[in-house]
Amino acid sequence: MKSKKRNRDAMWAVVFLAPAVIGLCVFTIYPLIESLIISFTSWDLFTDKVFVGFQNYIDFFRDATGLKVFRNTIFFTFVAVPIQVVISFFLAVALNQKIRGMRFFRGAYFLPSIASMVSISIVWQWLFNTDFGIINYVIKALGGTGLNWLTNAKYSIWTIIIVSCWKGTGYNMMIFLAGLQAIPSTNYEAAELDGCTGLSRLFRIVVPLIKPSTLYVCITCVINSMQVFDQVMIITGGGPARSSSVLVQYLYENAFDYYKMGYASAIGWIMAVFIFVLSAIQFKFMNSDDYSVE
């Protein structure tokens, strides 16, 4: 009886799963494998592929531009992620007090996440304009000297960092807020009975309890930061002198400007491995003990 049901279910499973499985095979599994294969070849898209083994990978670690781009991306990730995580956490804590205007604040903070990174980058490119942008205007009004945000190699990457943090904070804040709201009030009451309040309560009780949210925010932020692209293409173009170039941009250039498909694919895989390692480290680091709210 049971096997008859399983066989019947299996037939239906084929019907229900066919579209998703076919799509997955054609547009995820196949490209994943093919991308690995291409990375072991030298290929310009028009002539035949030439097998070169690990040469593309070796070349990347000898490529001065490639390494600079790698460094930029890592620098960006290790600056932008902590900023976003910390700021969005504290904003969520602030918003978690019973404050009027919750809807307004939610809307205001989430608005940057709704607009496309392209739209936002266009606006911010203008805001960062050395002569007419309001960023420099405000700096000068406060007594400082305006910076050449987009034309100085020292500052260009910071425009990307600022824009990315500005856009991502609201979304991450909402995730933290959900995590905070999931903490039952009994925890707070128990803490108060033991005389633990304020900052101490924040760090000893709240932070451990929202570990799942923190882990989620950190991992997704890291993954997204390593793959930053849109804002670089529009705000700085990667310049000046590659000071704000990033890995996905370099991959794009090698594939679609220089037609070095093999090399670009290798870059993609180096990135993928690096992202995986970073995620695994974060997972291990934050899952060492368990304080999750059930």
Place this chain on the structure above:
Amino acid sequence: MKRKTKQKMIKTVSVVVLLFGAVIMLVPFLWMLSTSFKNIADVFKYPPSFFGSEFRWQNYVDVFQTINFLGMLKNTVLVTVAVCVGQLVTSAMAGFAFSYLQFPGRDLIFKIFLFAVMIPFHVMLIPTFVLMRNLKLLNSLWALILPCIVSPLGAFMMKQSYLGIPRSLGEAAAIDGCSPWKIMWVIYFPLSKPTLATLAIFSFMQTWNDFIRPLIFLNSNTKVTLTLGLYNMVGSYATNWGLLMAAVILSILPVLILYLCLQDFFVEGIAMTGLKG
């Protein structure tokens, strides 16, 4: 008494901080709005001010007349709706199979879907490009639609949603002679509306705002989506910031309206991904 005043202080500080942050979030949008009504001279006025010498509504008219805004909008809408509907349908069907049906290999296939969620998207760009080229679909909207029609994450979300529905509902219908197909579409699908809404929202936002795929798969001279079109404008129309800002605002409007109408679903959806993700 001291505790109460301390709490009041914390609340006040919180409000001040939140307001300060909200201003920072909103100012670029206000600046976008104000610039969209300026003429070219006012855009380059120094010191900068929120108001120009005139309210140039003409910028918005120019958006429709000088650049192919309606064409860009049409392409973006077509791709977004197609991907959205496709993801909803394929995810719902797959989710049902994973949760209600029992068949050999179910868990293995599901694990493969989960694995697919973790793959960074950039790895698959080049082979997908080659595939589209071989299928002669480059520079067509299909190149943007087909690769995104299946969402492994969506399948996961629908499975979770269906697991929350009592199995007895389906089994009762089965006793009455309902096929699994009918059970799914008539019983389970309508009951999963919140998850469907969340999936639809994320799918919509991601596709509407996508840039790198149109950049790669479309020839930016002939076929263009909103993101790609705006990107093109930065190069050639760099001086006409008023026009550009008007175009940007118009491109954000649809998603903004969606958010305002479905605010609670947005919040619910984000909360869900954060807590269960």
